[in-house]
Amino acid sequence: MPPIPPRTYSRLAILALAGASSVLLAGCGIMSTSSAPATTTSSTPAKTPETLAPPSGPVWPYAEATEPPQMQRVDSAGACAFAEYALRFIPEDLAKGRSQRLEEHSSKDCEICSDWITSIRYTRQGLLWSRGNEVRQATLTRSDELQDYSSGWACDFSVDIGPGESRGIDDPSTERIPALTGAASVYVQHEEEGWKLIDIRYGDEDE
DSSP, X not given: OOOOOOOOOOTHHHHHHHHHHHHHHHHHHHXXXXXXXXXXXXXXXXXXXXXXXXXSSOSOOSOOOOOOGGGGOSSHHHHHHHHHHHHHHHHHHHHHTOOHHHHHHBOTTOHHHXXXXXXXXXXXXXXEEEEEOOEEXXXXXXXXXXXXXXXEEEEEEEEEEOOEEEXXXXXXXXXXXXXXXXXXXXXXXXXXXXXXXXXXXXXXXOO
């Protein structure tokens, strides 16, 4: 199989990048240490950063993702069992503000993993929330060994993913992501510590 192509960000990346970038920009403004002269036209104290109220209702009203026993295998079956597990636990952990699984299972080459972990940190701080993107169905359609990674695999799935939404503290409105019935490709590698995620591509991303 050819090397993994450059990614075009979309779908779950919106949850990581859209809300997180607005939070980051807001944080830069709040934490600015510019040496420019300060104006003294008002004695109003600096505004305390606020937190963002999440929508009402359960955070994750779906089944929780559980680690499949096939993940113990170091072959295509183990790779794709882990790949499906990653598809399922990432939106759950984004909603719940949990980063342990992503930190444990992210390859050093997984750039989007770092963005997701940043989003989760903002969620815990009350600066960002995300909901939905439940993987309602994932059916493995193909697996290939990766050219550039030892013990690396690409696992292709036919997926049915529910709609999602997210919002950062400075976003003017909620970012809504439509449901997807299509394809997802998950790139993984087995390292000494176990399976690691390299990247995920969805069917609504440019090839």
